[in-house]
Amino acid sequence: MISLISKRIWQSLLLLFLASVLCFSLVISAPGNVAILIAELRSPIVSKEDIAKVAEEIGLNKPLPLRYVGWLGDAIQGNFGISYKTGEDVGESLEKRLSITATLIAGGAAFALMGSLFLGFVGTLYAHRMPDYLARGAALISASTPSFFVGALLVYAFSVALRIFPTFGYGGPISWVLPWTTIGLLPAAVLSRVVRVGLEEAMARPYVLTAMSKGLTRSQILFRDAMPNIIPTYLSALGTQVGVMVVGAVVIEPMFAWQGVGELFLTGVRFRDFMVVQACLLIFITFFIVVNLTVDVGMMLTDPKLRRQRS
Amino acid sequence: MTFVYACRATLSKVPPLALLAIGAFVFLGIFSSWLAPYNPNTQNLLLAGQGPGADHWFGTDHLGRDTFSRLIVASRTSLVGVFLVLILANTVGICIGTIAGYRRGWTDEVLMRFVDVGLAIPSLIIALAVIGIFGTSYWNMIISLALAWWPGSARISRGVALNIMNKPHIEALRVLGASPLRIYFFHLLPGTIGAVLVYATADAGAIALAIATLSFLGLGIQPPTPEWGQMLVDALPYLEGDPRQVILPGLALTFAVIGFNILGESFALNRVPAPMSRRMLVSRRRVTASWKKVMV
Amino acid sequence: MTASQLLTVGNLTIDLLTARTAVRPVDGVSYSLNRGETLAIVGESGSGKTVMNFAPLGLLPIGVEADMSGSVSFDGQELIGASSNDIRALRGKSIGFIFQDPMSALNPARSIGRQIGEMAELHLKMSRSAADRHALDLIKLVGISDPSARMRQYPHELSGGLRQRVMIAIAIAAEPKLLIADEPTTALDVTVQAQILHLLKDLKKRLNMAMVLITHDMGVVAGSGDRMVVMYAGRAAEVGPVERVLTQPRHPYTMGLINAIPRRTDLVGAAFRGLPGVPPVLGRPLEGCGFAPRCKFVLPDCSTNRPHLAGTTDPSILAACPVVNV
Numbered sequence: 001m002i003s004l005i006s007k008r009i010w011q012s013l014l015l016l017f018l019a020s021v022l023c024f025s026l027v028i029s030a031p032g033n034v035a036i037l038i039a040e041l042r043s044p045i046v047s048k049e050d051i052a053k054v055a056e057e058i059g060l061n062k063p064l065p066l067r068y069v070g071w072l073g074d075a076i077q078g079n080f081g082i083s084y085k086t087g088e089d090v091g092e093s094l095e096k097r098l099s100i101t102a103t104l105i106a107g108g109a110a111f112a113l114m115g116s117l118f119l120g121f122v123g124t125l126y127a128h129r130m131p132d133y134l135a136r137g138a139a140l141i142s143a144s145t146p147s148f149f150v151g152a153l154l155v156y157a158f159s160v161a162l163r164i165f166p167t168f169g170y171g172g173p174i175s176w177v178l179p180w181t182t183i184g185l186l187p188a189a190v191l192s193r194v195v196r197v198g199l200e201e202a203m204a205r206p207y208v209l210t211a212m213s214k215g216l217t218r219s220q221i222l223f224r225d226a227m228p229n230i231i232p233t234y235l236s237a238l239g240t241q242v243g244v245m246v247v248g249a250v251v252i253e254p255m256f257a258w259q260g261v262g263e264l265f266l267t268g269v270r271f272r273d274f275m276v277v278q279a280c281l282l283i284f285i286t287f288f289i290v291v292n293l294t295v296d297v298g299m300m301l302t303d304p305k306l307r308r309q310r311s
Numbered sequence: 312m313t314f315v316y317a318c319r320a321t322l323s324k325v326p327p328l329a330l331l332a333i334g335a336f337v338f339l340g341i342f343s344s345w346l347a348p349y350n351p352n353t354q355n356l357l358l359a360g361q362g363p364g365a366d367h368w369f370g371t372d373h374l375g376r377d378t379f380s381r382l383i384v385a386s387r388t389s390l391v392g393v394f395l396v397l398i399l400a401n402t403v404g405i406c407i408g409t410i411a412g413y414r415r416g417w418t419d420e421v422l423m424r425f426v427d428v429g430l431a432i433p434s435l436i437i438a439l440a441v442i443g444i445f446g447t448s449y450w451n452m453i454i455s456l457a458l459a460w461w462p463g464s465a466r467i468s469r470g471v472a473l474n475i476m477n478k479p480h481i482e483a484l485r486v487l488g489a490s491p492l493r494i495y496f497f498h499l500l501p502g503t504i505g506a507v508l509v510y511a512t513a514d515a516g517a518i519a520l521a522i523a524t525l526s527f528l529g530l531g532i533q534p535p536t537p538e539w540g541q542m543l544v545d546a547l548p549y550l551e552g553d554p555r556q557v558i559l560p561g562l563a564l565t566f567a568v569i570g571f572n573i574l575g576e577s578f579a580l581n582r583v584p585a586p587m588s589r590r591m592l593v594s595r596r597r598v599t600a601s602w603k604k605v606m607v
Numbered sequence: 608m609t610a611s612q613l614l615t616v617g618n619l620t621i622d623l624l625t626a627r628t629a630v631r632p633v634d635g636v637s638y639s640l641n642r643g644e645t646l647a648i649v650g651e652s653g654s655g656k657t658v659m660n661f662a663p664l665g666l667l668p669i670g671v672e673a674d675m676s677g678s679v680s681f682d683g684q685e686l687i688g689a690s691s692n693d694i695r696a697l698r699g700k701s702i703g704f705i706f707q708d709p710m711s712a713l714n715p716a717r718s719i720g721r722q723i724g725e726m727a728e729l730h731l732k733m734s735r736s737a738a739d740r741h742a743l744d745l746i747k748l749v750g751i752s753d754p755s756a757r758m759r760q761y762p763h764e765l766s767g768g769l770r771q772r773v774m775i776a777i778a779i780a781a782e783p784k785l786l787i788a789d790e791p792t793t794a795l796d797v798t799v800q801a802q803i804l805h806l807l808k809d810l811k812k813r814l815n816m817a818m819v820l821i822t823h824d825m826g827v828v829a830g831s832g833d834r835m836v837v838m839y840a841g842r843a844a845e846v847g848p849v850e851r852v853l854t855q856p857r858h859p860y861t862m863g864l865i866n867a868i869p870r871r872t873d874l875v876g877a878a879f880r881g882l883p884g885v886p887p888v889l890g891r892p893l894e895g896c897g898f899a900p901r902c903k904f905v906l907p908d909c910s911t912n913r914p915h916l917a918g919t920t921d922p923s924i925l926a927a928c929p930v931v932n933v
Contacts, residue, residue: 018428128585140576144568146520146540148527149561152547160551193576204584204669206711212666213706214726214777215699224725228716247435251524266528269443277443281436288431304716304761584670587626592672595624599674602622602631602892 005297012293019285020075023278024068080279090279093264100170101249101260104183107176108245111184112191113238119188120195124226125219127200136196142189147248151182151255168257179256183248187241194237198230205229232299239295243288326577332570333512339383340390347380352535360553372542372556373549381537382563388538389567392453392522393515399457401511404464409503411465412472413495423469429462435521442530452531456521460514464507471506475499516571523564539564613785613817614640617678619687621655621662624672630889632658634841635677637916640834642784645811645818647828647849649864650838651886656821659838660787663687664702665694682784700730703778703816705788709770713762719746719773720758726780745776750806768799772806779810786811786818792827804831825868829853837861840887840897843916847924857919857926859902896927904930 043050062070074080080090123135142150158178159167166175202208203226211221249262261280268276339346349367355375363370369378411422429437434456441455475481476499484494523540525531532538534545539560546556587595621633632655640646650656662673663686679686682701686694698704706712714722720742727738739758746754749772762770771791778786788807792800808831811818820831828835832849837858845858856862863882884901887893895910896902902909909930916925919932926932 207714213704595629598629599622
């Protein structure tokens with residue numbers, strides 16, 4: 001067990017390393033002479049000394065491996081350089097924005113969790129009857145609707161027409177409802193299908209006959225016997241959906257004018273602000289690798305077959 | 312397993328609704344120039360913001376362009392984009408996956424690490440990063456999406472390749488003296504391409520969604536070429552007054568993706584026993600009614 | 608029905624309906640079981656013996672419907688036509704079940720202690736901790752080593768024999784009046800088989816339970832049964848006390864089965880004395896006697912007139928063969 005987990009951790013560290021190399025290579029392979037670009041961004045008229053100064057500043061002259069180590073070392077300390085667009089310290093702005101994005105994703109995940117479990121269980125309890133078809137239809141539509149469309153629809157319905165929720169802005173809990181629903185809807189739909197299919201397969205297993213012979217009702221069997229069997233699969237899918245939500249944040253944060261990491265990343269991409277882009281990228285990738293690791297370890301812990309190695 | 316046989320076998324299992332949605336999408340995309348009543352780019356500010364009417368079935372957008380025509384031509388934009396990404400991503404993916412599955416050992420390990428990294432990062436983030444570094448253009452979008460999608464294709468083709476390599480007839484071919492190249496091109500590749508194509512079609516929905524999302528962010532298909540995501544974002548400022556222009560492209564995109572999702576679901580569905588329908592019960596009971604019941 | 612009769616089956620006919628087929632695995636079967644008695648139901652695979660015991664109690668897989676007629680009376684309660692809730696109330700509490708394959712019958716994601724303790728919570732209205740203690744007692748009762756450690760273990764950590772003991776513990780947890788054991792030893796090693804059968808006998812006596820033992824193994828019948836029913840092609844061929852039926856069978860099929868058992872006096876390399884032919888595939892009910900195609904006493908009438916269970920020269924045995932028993 002411990003050896004399995006530590007092996008998995010080593011794998012993640014290797015992935016992190018490869019990903020960091022990837023990020024780094026992306027940055028240095030940007031077309032055009034970066035120094036000229038940056039110098040031009042600062043002031044319209046550049047001289048050779050300006051370019052040389054910038055080149056020195058970003059260490060263009062050092063050999064690649066050294067630049068990599070320097071870059072990595074800075075990154076670990078939270079020093080991601082200075083945004084070439086705004087001149088702000090990237091690390092500092094990230095700090096503020098992390099909590100906003102975290103709120104968005106945490107809320108979305110909670111919505112997805114509750115929604116998927118509800119839809120999945122209701123569907124299985126009333127399997128092959130109307131509630132099941134309704135639940136599966138709703139899930140299909142929700143999983144196919146692009147997040148920006150969902151956001152637009154929700155804003156139109158609840159904000160513009162009914163005036164219940166604010167159209168945009170990060171404030172108190174009431175401003176969280178629409179963004180959470182928007183970002184959590186697709187994951188809820190996908191996860192509800194995982195639950196539904198998983199439960200149906202679990203209910204077709206032989207131990208269900210044993211459970212019936214014990215005198216349990218169908219819903220009792222569903223919750224006590226079928227559910228524990230879908231936990232590992234659900235966890236894995238949940239991890240994937242967290243990744244999907246981070247992507248969603250890039251689209252949804254600007255839509256609701258939330259200043260989180262996603263919005264920063266998007267701005268960086270729009271203005272080709274390298275420092276911002278690679279900093280956000282590194283944060284995202286680290287987050288995904290950590291999430292995947294957590295999910296895998298969680299699966300190992302909840303799958304009884306892996307818990308004990310002795311026979 | 313020939314290509315035609317594989318096509319026919321899979322088509323028979325496709326749910327009709329999926330076939331309808333995807334078929335409509337492909338049909339509209341191919342024949343859009345003939346089906347669109349107006350030129351999608353012709354602006355007429357005098358007619359801007361109209362509702363549906365005899366002239367313009369779905370109304371006009373804020374620049375007076377016919378929405379109906381734009382929706383139809385947008386389907387072609389998506390179709391072409393999805394097609395290009397699929398070709399590119401799967402070519403790379405199949406190559407890398409089959410080589411890894413064929414050679415095993417170090418080649419396999421190294422290639423799969425790259426695939427792992429690719430799979431660990433969600434597709435859109437990769438695409439955005441590449442666009443962020445290299446700039447916004449049609450081909451940058453296609454290439455960045457292909458970069459995002461090849462790891463999935465590689466993983467599947469490696470799996471299929473391993474499966475095929477373990478089959479007895481490969482061993483027989485080796486014994487008979489077939490060269491590795493021959494085995495690879497004539498036996499390994501055809502089988503892999505068949506299986507991957509099946510999964511690729513289900514992925515098409517996600518790619519269409521990605522293109523739309525990028526266009527929504529202004530980083531994908533640039534105006535004036537119509538694209539559903541782009542049309543939606545252009546119409547957003549006018550949401551309060553003219554919600555139609557937001558809803559219509561959104562609906563079009565949703566329907567296309569629904570079709571692909573139904574298709575994808577039908578592959579993954581396991582045949583789990585279900586309770587019998589009333590019709591089946593009645594017909595079975597008719598059979599048993601004819602049997603006699605004997606007293607013992 | 609007399610006071611000592613726990614289970615009475617009268618002219619039970621079961622039609623199974625699935626999406627693809629309709630079959631009649633049970634065709635007009637009658638027998639009875641007294642309290643504290645072990646009834647062995649013997650037959651080959653496909654003789655309908657399992658369906659006969661599970662269908663009236665609502666234990667059918669999804670996608671299979673059963674149309675039942677006749678009468679199955681348990682402790683004065685008629686099961687045919689009863690509501691599914693009434694039948695469910697009997698399961699576990701009054702009737703315990705032991706299944707053939709303990710590997711798949713236990714839930715791999717739940718601990719042994721929970722799977723057993725659940726019975727006590729459900730039927731004996733115990734609290735969680737009381738139920739856990741009861742489960743521990745049961746684990747000891749069925750002879751599992753290292754009981755307290757087993758409580759937290761999972762099915763995949765136990766051997767086949769231990770898993771079957773767990774199944775038995777679950778079945779007897781609520782002290783039912785009847786145990787239905789479906790081929791409880793078929794999936795186990797021969798040495799373990801004997802232990803399990805011995806355990807069942809022991810528990811039966813201690814808890815004063817009756818048992819229906821479904822099997823295809825004559826050795827199991829001989830060792831554990833009081834009375835037996837021989838099933839063939841969905842019908843009862845012979846019913847009677849085990850000793851008498853095994854020593855003096857009255858139906859050609861039973862005779863063939865017993866004759867086929869190798870004897871100590873057989874020479875090495877001697878031919879097997881099996882039955883010619885194969886049993887009929889279940890489907891529509893057969894004309895006449897099901898065994899006619901393979902029977903060496905067959906007469907022309909046998910293929911048209913279905914024989915009924917009737918008395919024989921031994922008053923305790925009923926056999927469905929008018930040719931052998933005039």
